[in-house]
Amino acid sequence: MENSAIKIGFITVSDRASRGEYEDLGGPAMQEWIAKALTSEWQPVARVIEDEQTLIESTLKELADQEGCCLILTTGGTGPAKRDVTPEATEAVCDKILDGFAEQMRAVSLQYVPTAILSRQIAGIRGESLIINLPGKPSAIGECLEAVFPAVPYCVDLIDGPYLETDESFVKAFRPKHAKKKA
Ligand SMILES: Nc1ncnc2c1ncn2[C@@H]1O[C@H](COP(=O)(O)OP(=O)(O)OP(=O)(O)O)[C@@H](O)[C@H]1O
Numbered sequence: 001m002e003n004s005a006i007k008i009g010f011i012t013v014s015d016r017a018s019r020g021e022y023e024d025l026g027g028p029a030m031q032e033w034i035a036k037a038l039t040s041e042w043q044p045v046a047r048v049i050e051d052e053q054t055l056i057e058s059t060l061k062e063l064a065d066q067e068g069c070c071l072i073l074t075t076g077g078t079g080p081a082k083r084d085v086t087p088e089a090t091e092a093v094c095d096k097i098l099d100g101f102a103e104q105m106r107a108v109s110l111q112y113v114p115t116a117i118l119s120r121q122i123a124g125i126r127g128e129s130l131i132i133n134l135p136g137k138p139s140a141i142g143e144c145l146e147a148v149f150p151a152v153p154y155c156v157d158l159i160d161g162p163y164l165e166t167d168e169s170f171v172k173a174f175r176p177k178h179a180k181k182k183a
């Protein structure tokens with residue numbers, strides 16, 4: 001895939017942010033983190049939507065299948081409350097679930113807050129897109145991404161996505177030797 005076409009999806013799942021009852025800080029926080037992490041050129045595709053499973057599923061499909069985002073980050077709707085259904089929607093649209101991402105994000109998050117165990121966040125693959133759920137608290141975004149992002153570029157390689165390059169002073173991507181592009 002041509003690197004000039006790198007698209008990253010950002011979905012804020014929040015009833016109140018989608019209704020304008022508070023400013024969405026999650027979407028911008030995800031974009032700012034990715035802007036620091038990637039040196040490859042990329043463009044954002046951002047959405048702010050309600051906690052509705054069918055809407056979350058259709059938005060994930062749109063960003064994966066029509067927009068061609070190689071990475072889609074969601075924030076919000078991962079908890080135990082009735083309207084928290086982001087993991088269910090993610091699971092419904094994914095071909096494969098990558099349990100290790102969620103295990104690692106929760107383990108690291110527990111160092112920040114004991115309620116980290118309340119997040120049911122998952123990650124998975126739909127076609128050529130990697131989808132990662134993040135909790136709704138804007139501060140959780142960096143805490144979780146820092147924990148798993150080193151594995152993201154190689155994961156995207158493995159699903160035939162673009163070669164993502166990172167700023168090593170911010171986050172160092174790990175790729176096996178054979179998968180590294182020659183400088
Ligand atoms: N997108 C966001 N922008 C700013 N703050 C947020 C956002 N999402 C969540 N928060 C903050 O984190 C807290 C916990 O988020 P949580 O996802 O539990 O909200 P919620 O109770 O599901 O309601 P809603 O879906 O309306 O955001 C919120 O009360 C809010 O202060």
Ligand SMILES: Nc1nc2c(c(=O)[nH]1)N[C@H]1C(S)=C(S)[C@@H](COP(=O)(O)O)O[C@H]1N2
Pocket residue numbers: 075076077078079080084108109110112113115116117118119120134135136137139140141143144
């Ligand atoms: N790193 C991190 N993880 C976190 C949190 C946090 O503040 N930081 N909040 C927890 C809380 S309080 C909840 S209820 C769950 C689910 O949040 P969500 O429904 O907003 O996705 O994420 C948890 N995971």
